[in-house]
Amino acid sequence: EMCIRDRYGEPFVNHIEITEQDEFLILACDGVWDVLSDQEAVEIVARANGDPARASTRLRDAAYLLGSDDNISVIVVNLKAKKPELPPKPSALKSKSSDDQENT
Numbered sequence: 722e723m724c725i726r727d728r729y730g731e732p733f734v735n736h737i738e739i740t741e742q743d744e745f746l747i748l749a750c751d752g753v754w755d756v757l758s759d760q761e762a763v764e765i766v767a768r769a770n771g772d773p774a775r776a777s778t779r780l781r782d783a784a785y786l787l788g789s790d791d792n793i794s795v796i797v798v799n800l801k802a803k804k805p806e807l808p809p810k811p812s813a814l815k816s817k818s819s820d821d822q823e824n825t
Contacts, residue, residue, distance in 0.1 A: 739800065745776070746798040752791035753784045766797055773797040 739746070747762055757765075757780075765783055769776035776797040784793045 744771075744799070744801050745773070746800060747780070748796040748798070749780065749784075750792050750794045752789045752793035753780060753795060755791055756784050756787040756789045769797075771799055771801065773799045773802075 745766055747766060749762070753762065761783075762780055765780050766776040769779055773796075777795040780795045780797065781793050784795075
């Protein structure tokens with residue numbers, strides 16, 4: 722039996738309740754947190770105007786420019802993003818096309 726473990730020990734885990742006031746979620750490795758405070762990261766992400774890709778890139782770049790010498794991985798989740806409209810179910814499309822054929 723083989724077990725792969727992080728040689729640095731257990732990960733930092735924090736349980737929080739997400740509320741309506743929360744705008745985004747930042748998931749990042751210690752290469753970010755070694756050089757940026759929580760508040761600094763929040764300010765960088767907030768300036769990205771809701772664009773999680775831009776926010777992730779800016780946070781990564783900030784950690785790099787501040788001299789992080791560790792891996793730098795960042796994911797930003799926009800908790801306020803509008804839900805995309807789902808396409809109609811295939812069965813709904815089939816019945817609609819049948820109705821269109823009957824009306825022609």
